[in-house]
Amino acid sequence: MExxxxxxxALGALGGAVGVIALRNPFYSVLALIVHLFSLAVLFLLLSxxxxxxxxxxxxxxxxMVLYVxxxxxxxxxxxSAWEPIPxxxxxxxxxxAALFVELALAVLGSSLLALGTDGPKVGTGFGNPDAIGYxxxxxxxxxxxxxxxxxxxAAVGAVVLASKRGVAPSADSAKPAPDSNGARASREEEVPAxx
Amino acid sequence: MTIEWxxxxxxxLFAVGAMGILxxxxxxxxxxxxxxxxxxxxxxxxxxxxxxxxxxxxxxALVVMVIAACEVVxxxxxxxxxxxxxxxxxxxxxxxxxx
Numbered sequence: 633m634e635x636x637x638x639x640x641x642a643l644g645a646l647g648g649a650v651g652v653i654a655l656r657n658p659f660y661s662v663l664a665l666i667v668h669l670f671s672l673a674v675l676f677l678l679l680s681x682x683x684x685x686x687x688x689x690x691x692x693x694x695x696x697m698v699l700y701v702x703x704x705x706x707x708x709x710x711x712x713s714a715w716e717p718i719p720x721x722x723x724x725x726x727x728x729x730a731a732l733f734v735e736l737a738l739a740v741l742g743s744s745l746l747a748l749g750t751d752g753p754k755v756g757t758g759f760g761n762p763d764a765i766g767y768x769x770x771x772x773x774x775x776x777x778x779x780x781x782x783x784x785x786x787a788a789v790g791a792v793v794l795a796s797k798r799g800v801a802p803s804a805d806s807a808k809p810a811p812d813s814n815g816a817r818a819s820r821e822e823e824v825p826a827x828x
Numbered sequence: 829m830t831i832e833w834x835x836x837x838x839x840x841l842f843a844v845g846a847m848g849i850l851x852x853x854x855x856x857x858x859x860x861x862x863x864x865x866x867x868x869x870x871x872x873x874x875x876x877x878x879x880x881x882x883x884x885x886x887x888x889a890l891v892v893m894v895i896a897a898c899e900v901v902x903x904x905x906x907x908x909x910x911x912x913x914x915x916x917x918x919x920x921x922x923x924x925x926x927x
Contacts, residue, residue, distance in 0.1 A: 638829045642833075645837065645841060646841065646844070649841050649845065649864050652860050652861065653844065653851065653852060653857070653861060661860055668867070669867070672867055676874055678829070679877075681878070681883075683890075684874055684886050684889050687893060691897060692867075692893070692896075695897070696900050699900060699901070700856070700859075700860070700900070700904070703856065703907060703908060704856055707911045721850065726851075728847070729850075730843070732842070732843045733840055736839035736843070737836050737839050740832075745879075748879065751830055751831070752831060752881060759881075759883065760883055765887065783898055784894060784898060787902055788901065790901070790902050791902055791905035794905035794908070795904075795905045795908045795909060797912075
């Protein structure tokens with residue numbers, strides 16, 4: 633039963649990952665990533681970490697992916713050009729990825745970690761539930777927890793500054809204080825809705 | 829399933845994400861491939877945490893999730909700003925910062 637779940641979820645995760653990089657339309661790439669994230673949540677449940685699995689579904693598949701869908705719908709999925717700045721990059725990339733995979737697998741499997749071949753120690757039902765993780769976060773890892781909350785706040789402020797309409801105006805004015813820069817900017821901003 | 833399977837799957841997913849970053853041009857898809865690589869790291873962290881029977885690796889995975897959310901927010905803000913300025917959404921053409 634566990635093996636069936638593992639291989640099903642592993643196939644889903646791998647298929648989703650390949651779909652992300654192989655599908656031409658970015659919108660389908662986002663949908664493939666959602667499949668990948670749900671499969672990973674199943675794998676986390678198999679590793680008896682229920683809280684991480686729940687956070688994966690709620691934070692990633694719920695919140696982050698909605699953000700991606702909105703941005704892809706906003707900018708639209710344009711076709712990618714076939715121009716390669718480095719000749720043969722699309723042929724060399726799979727070779728590099730295969731070499732990276734072999735290297736990582738050899739590094740882990742060739743290590744002297746004897747517990748790798750086991751299922752891990754027996755753990756109780758409380759392993760990885762919100763209770764235990766909450767105690768760890770608020771007692772042992774309090775400073776990283778607070779630091780990540782400050783980081784989230786900074787990222788939110790940064791995104792508002794980056795994506796606001798006024799973010800365009802001051803840099804265009806201060807960089808080129810030409811007399812007609814105001815008119816040029818106004819016409820440029822009017823073009824955006826007209827062209828879509 | 830033994831822990832080895834999870835680790836091998838995680839390195840495979842990481843390699844797929846790295847390949848995606850190399851072969852795709854659109855910044856949105858490159859951010860998606862970054863997510864793939866971060867999630868592969870998360871899977872390895874949780875698997876190792878199960879291997880030693882210690883929940884601290886899961887806290888690490890949660891912090892990685894927070895970092896990924898921050899990266900997505902700033903990256904998508906940059907993409908929207910690039911789109912507003914009517915620049916091409918192609919990482920090979922956006923290379924004014926290259927030395």
